[in-house]
Amino acid sequence: MKITFWGVRGSIPCPSRTHVHFGGNTSCVHVSVGGEEIILDAGTGIRGLGRSFQRRGITRATLLLSHTHWDHICGFPFFTPAYDPKWSMRILAGHLPHESGIRSVLASQMTDPMFPVPLDAMRGASAFEDFNAGETFTLGADVVVKTAPLNHPNGATGYRIEHGGVSFCYVTDTEHRPGQPDQNILRLIDGADLVLYDSTYTDAEFPAKVGWGHSTWQEGVRLCRAAGARRLGIFHHDPDHDDVFLRAVAAEAKEMWRGALVVREGRSVLLEPGSRSERLTAAPSSYADIALAR
Secondary structure, eight states, X not given: OEEEEEEOXXXXXXXXXXXXXXXXXXXXXXXXXXXXXXXXXXXXTHHHHHHHHHHHTOOEEEEEESOOSHHHHTTGGGOGGGGSTTOEEEEEESSOTTSSOHHHHHHHTTSTTTOSSOGGGOTTEEEEEEOOTTOEEEETTTEEEEEXXXXXXXXXXXXXXXXXXXXXXXXXXOOOBTTBOOHHHHHHHTTOSEEEEEOOBOTTTGGGGTTSSOOBHHHHHHHHHHHXXXXXXXXXXXXXXXXXXXXXHHHHHHHXXXXXXXXXXXXXXXXXXXXXXXXXXXOHHHXXXXXXXX
């Protein structure tokens, strides 16, 4: 299972020289596993991923959306493979089953006067599917996707992807209640090899942000320890957390728990079965792709 980070920022893109080391694109993660290409969220990072798919001749993928706040879908209209009728992409979301549905929401941001090209032009976006967060389904022959509802305004969905004895969890955006570990999350991340967690704030910043729908990297550590997860990826970085700030977080997090790391745009993680050991790689192809996309 190869996981590549194309966008790790929350709230709004940060194209700034103070945000280079960890990256400025908003949420988009690519998981390549079991013959399946899975995209988690469609923030601005998805533009570079689309260019990479085209260069590599990939013609099929599944997009799993955590929710539809702008920072998680604003890159969707710029995912160029979806305009190719030979491309095939399923788009799934778990927070809208009783609302208008994911197709309607994505179409709404591509209408006058917000965007000049309608969703119907994306002929490769072949299927739009809504489900209830908490359901489990399979992609391809044997890639299992488990889901859970998250505590976020307007709803959000957490994902666990399992294949060949390894597991990866994507848990953003969610707000914790101090001293009350989220049982939905604990069940989802139980024993996972890697957990990406909404680490928008620090514990010191959190009291002033209650009700905004986000959590802290320290809560991520607490949850991973309680659930027996092996590694925590500190993710969804606040726009005000520049490279200097995040380097300090990385050092503090490593002191709190050796399993914690601050994820960077353009990096990859390889989760290998059998030995259950993960390898962090520089992913040269990913770096090249992202550099070309900027």
